[in-house]
Amino acid sequence: MSNYKSKTAFASLLLVLVALFSACNLSENSKIPVLFDTDANNEVDDQHALAYLLFSGDHFKVEGITVNATSAPTGYSENSDVSDHYEEAKRVMQLCGDFYGEIPLKTGANGSFSEIKEHIGEPDFDGHEAVDFIIEQAMKKRNRKLVLLPVGKLTNIALALMKEPAIAENVRIVWLGSNYPEPGEHNQDWDIESMNYILDANVPFEMVTVRYGKPSGTAAVMVSQDQILHRMPGKGPKISAPVAGRHGGEFSNFGDYSVNLFSQFHMWGDPIGRALFDMAAVAVVKNPDWAEKREIPAPIYVNGKWVERPNNPRKILLWEWFDIYGIMNDFFVTMDDYKLVNVR
Structure with a gap:
């Protein structure tokens, strides 16, 4: 018995x-599988978007990070080589919990889509490491689509789609870019042809609008300099070996580096602050209720303006009217009580 x-x-x-x-x-x-594509050395929002992603391990599985090159604003940095963007992404990965070497970081395009596209059949074309990695990750079997989250120009993503169109069935592209329906915006203007290529491709595509100076875009998702200076010091895990910062000094956690970045970058407004555009794109993937979205026929951008195509069967999603309080509150809560992504 x-x-x-x-x-x-x-x-x-x-x-x-x-x-x-x-x-x-x-x-x-x-968890949401994400591949983050960034011009990390551009301003200050890329770094905070990446930290927010890496600290939201209860929501995301980060499959890799790829970089591309765009220029920084006048007076902030003259150097826009892709190697500088790689180094800044590496720095943030280290400061957020020694993720460098654990999560793949790949070098992408220095040039534009039009400059590179004729060379994608060559083994060592500009950006091949990131493009081939995007394809490799997109072709893996998962129980849900891989989110490609570009927060810079769309060059790497467009080249991957051109080289291997089959990835379109397995991905969802969520791009921080454009002032649609108005012209302009840094990420868009840096490589318009790559954006137009994706607008005409049969792939799920979502534009997280910027809209400088408007209340309806991510430009309205502002953080004040005082908030950063008072709430970010010491935030994040403390790493054993300090990392040299972009502007000098040594740092052992992301929070202190955040303060350093905000003390170096030009701010504006009353109170003085800065929009965290890219971080808002991560936020709406994390919680779609933090913005409004609508489906529209895919337009095209020609000669400096948007051209509507109301009969276009190809549809895209547009994100606008962001919940500023909800997003910023979650950002600071995440910094206070981070859950590091699982790298196993």
Whole structure:
């Protein structure tokens, strides 16, 4: 009888362990797989978007990070080589918990889509490392689509789609860019042809609008300099080996580096602050209720203006009217109580 009870108890324990293991797997599988594409050395919003992503491990599975090159605003940095963007992304990965070497970081395009596209059949074309990595990750079997989250120009993404069109079925592109329906915007203007290529491709595409000076775009998702100076010091895990900052000095956590970045960058407004455009793009992937979205026929950008195509069967999603309080509150809560992404 005791032997029977022992076997029954063992079987019950095994069932419990299997259930717990399955629950853990379901929890991990329910996370959003993301590949983050960034011009990290451009301003200050890329760094905060990446930190927010890496600290939101209860929501995201970060499959990799790719970089591209755009110029920084006049007076902030003259150097826009892709290697500088790589180094800044590496720096943030290190400061957020020594993720460099654990999460893949790949060098992408220095040039534009039009300059590179004729060379994608060559083994060492400009940006090949990031483009091939995007394709590799997009072709992996997952239980949900891989989110390609570009917060700079769209060159790497467009080249990957051109080289391997089959990835379109497996990805969802969420891009921080454009002032649609008005002209202009840095990420857009740096490589218009790559954007137009994606607008005409059969791939899920979402534009997280910027709209400088407007209340309806991510330009309205502002953080004040005082908020950063008072709330960010010391935030994030403390790493063992300090990292040299972009503007000098050494740092052992992302929070202190955030303060340094905001003390160096030109601010504006009353109170003095800065929009965290790119971080808002991460936020709406994390929680779609933090903005409004609508479907529109895909327009095209020609000669410096948007051309509507109302009969276009190709549709895209447009994100606008962001919940500034909800996004900024979650950003600071995440900095206070971070959950590092799982790299296993």
